[in-house]
Amino acid sequence: MDLGIKDRIALISGADSGMGLETARQLLQAGARVAITDLPDGTLQQAHDELSALGQVIAVTGDVRRENDVHRIWSEVRERLGDPDIYVNAAGVTGATGDFLDVSDAGWLETLDINLMGAVRMCRQAIPAMRQRKWGRIVLFASEDAVQPYVDELPYCASKAGILSLAKGLSKAYGADNVLVNTVSPAFIHTPMTDAMMEKRAKEKGVSVDKAIATFLDEERPGMTLKRRGKPEEVAAAVAFLCSERASFINGAGLRIDSGSVFTIAG
Template sequence: MNLKIKGKTALITGGDSGIGIETAKFLVREGVHVILSDKEGGSDLEKAKEEVEKECADGAKVLTKAADISKNQEVIALADYIEKEFGGAHIIFHSAGARGAAGDFLTLTDEDWKETIEIDLMGAVRVCRAFIPQMQKLNWGRMILVASENAFQPYEEESPYNACKAGIINLSKCLSRAYSKENILFNCISPAYIETPMTDAMMEDLAEEKDISVDEAVKWFVKNKRPHIAMERRGKPEEVASVVAFLCSEHASYVNGTNVRIDGGAVESAFG
C-alpha cells in the first residue's frame, strides 16, 4: 500500500524495541527517513537500526539519537538534531513510556506519582512542544501519541499510569483543535497487553512469583487479569504498528483528535 509519505521524516521515541521498531519498519518500506530514539544509546539502539535498515526502500535513511524524555534539554537537543539533519520532522510516533510505580493506592508516594508523570505525561508534553514548531514550518505533520486501555478501563494497582494515559488522550484532543488548521493532525492509539519489553518484564516477575513458566504466566494473566480480551492472547507489535503507519499517512488526512483502540476486545464497554 502506498501511504504517500515517501521522503518524509519520522521520529520514533521508544524506538529500540516493540511497537516502536515495528512501526519504523513499516515507515522505511514507504521511503520515510526514520530517527530511532530511546533513553539509552548504545548497542540496543544500534541493533534496532541494523534491523530496520534491512527493510529500507526508496532511499530511506535510518539514524539514531538517544534522549531521555523526562529531561527537557535532551528533548530540545533531539529536535535540534533532526532539524539539522533533515530540516525537521513531519511525523512523530511517541512510543516511549513506562509502567511506573504500581501497587495499592495508599502505598504510593508523591515521588512515585511524580516519576510516572514525568515520563508518561510530561514526556509527551515535551515532545509535542519541541516538534510542533517544526511541523508548522513544514506545513504538514502527524503526531501519534500512545495512550492505553487503562485510560478507559483502569486497573486498581496502576493508578498513576491510568491517570497519565487518560491525560494523553485529553492532550491529543486539545492539540488537535489548536493546530489542525496548520495541517498538523494529532491522534492517539490505545494498545492493550502487547508483546513488548514492558509486558515481558511483568510476565517474568509473575512467573517468578508463581513459580511457573513465562508462557504459563501469560495464560494465567489473560484469564485472571484481562478476562475481557476476546482474542485470549497478547497482541503482536506489528498489529499495532500497522495502525500507526496508517495514521501517519496521507490516507488518514481526515482522522484527527481521535483515539484508536488496538486491544483485542480488552475494553468491556462498547463506548470506552
Template sequence: MDLGLTNKTALVTGGTKGIGKAIAVAFAAEGTNVVICGRGEEALNEARKEIEHNGGTVLAVQADLSKQSDVDQLISAAIDRFKSIDILVNNAGIVAGFDDFESIDIEEWQELFNVNLFGTVRVTKAVIPFMKKSGFGRIINISSESGVQPDPFMPHYNASKAALINFTKSLSKAYAAQGILVNTVSPAFIMTPLLENLLQDNARKQNIEFEEAIQQFLREKRPHIEVKRPGKVEEVASAVLYLASTQASFINGVNLRVDGGSVASQ
C-alpha cells in the first residue's frame, strides 16, 4: 500500500525515545522528512543518529514545549530546513507518578497540563497556518486509554489525556474543509523503555521473572487486554502512519485506540 508519505515533512514532538522515536523511524522508512524535538540533548542526538542510520533525513531540535519561545524556534527551524510541515504528531508528554488525588498539589496539575495539553496547543497553533497555506495537513495527537477509561490514581494525567481527545474533536470540525484532518491515537500498556524499567524493578523487588511481572501487571491493572501481552511501539507507529497517509483521507475526528481491547466498552 502506498501511503503517499514520500517527501512529506513530519514533525514528531517527544521523538527521542519510546513511542515517539518509533513513529519518527517509521516515517523516515517511508521517505518522509522528519523533525524531532526533545528536552534532553543526549537523547536527541542518539535518536537523530538512529534515524539517519536507517536512511532517514532528520532535523533534531532541542525544545521545551512548555515555553513559547522554544516552540517558535522549533517551527522556524523546521520551515527553514524543509519549507513546510505537512504532518504533526503531538506525542510529547509527561507522567508524574502514580499518586492519588489528595497527594497531588495544584502546582503539579499545572506543570503536567502545561506540557501534555498546552504544549500540544502551542505547537498546533504554530503549525496550522502552514497547513492552511498548502491546503493539506494531518495532525495526530497521542493520548492514552486513560483519557477514556481512567484509573483511580494519576487524575491529573488522566484529565490531560481526556482533554487531548476533546481538543482533537474540536479541531477536526474546524479545519477539515481546509484539507487538515485531525485524529487521536490512544495507546495502552505499550512496552516503552519507561514501562520496561518499571516492570523490571517490580520483578527484582518480588524476586520473580520479568515475564511473570508482565503477567501480574496484566492481571491486576489491565485485565481487559484480551491479547494478553503488552503492545509494541511499532504497533502504535503503524496506526499513526496510516492516519497521516493519503489512504486515510476520509478519517477525521476519530480516537483510534491501540490497546489490545483494554478499554472495556465500545
C-alpha cells in the first residue's frame, strides 16, 4: 500500500532499538527520509548502519530531558534534511517501580521528565513548521498502562496517561492546520525493555525466560488473547499508517496494539 509519504522527512526519538527502530525501517521503506535520535551511550550508530541500505537516514544523539539537546537535535535535522513533516515520539523508560509508598519524588520526576516532558519538548519543536506548511503527522507512544494502570509502576502509568491527554489537546489545538496528532498504545512487546523485565522475573522465580513470559501472560496480562509478546514491526506498521496520507482523517485518536490486554471499551 502506498502511504503517500515519499520524500517526507521524519524524525523518530527512541529509535536505537525496538519499536522506534522498526518504525524508522518502515518509514524508510515507504520512501520517507528519516532522522533517528537516542542517547549517545546506546546503539544509535548500529541502528543507523542497519537502516542505511533502505534509504536516506541520519542519526543524531541527544537526551530529551535536556532543552539544549532538544534544540540541537532539531537544528541538526533541519540543517541536514530539512524541517520534519513527521515526528514519532518513541523515547521512554519504565522508570521507577515498586510499592507506591516506596517510590521517591526523584523516581516520579525522572519518569515524568523522560516520558511526558520529553514529548512536550520535542513537540514544541515539531509543530511550528508543520503548521506553516499545513501538513504534519505526530504519533506519540502511550501504553495500555495509561488506561489500565498497574500498581507497581504508577509513575509510568501516570506519564502515559499524560501522553494521551497531551495528544488529544494538541490534536484540538492544531488539527485545523492539518497537523494530526495521534497515539499508539502497545502492550508487552518484544523489546529490550521487556527482555530485561522477563530476565528479572525468570531469575526471581527460578524458571526459564520462556516460562517467565508464559506465567506473566497468565497472571499479569490475562486479556492478551494471543498469548504472546507483540512484535516491534506489528506496532511500527500501525505507526507508519498514522504517519501517512492514508490517515488524513484520523486526529486525536488512540490506537491500541495490545492483543486485547485492556478490558474496557473506553479510553
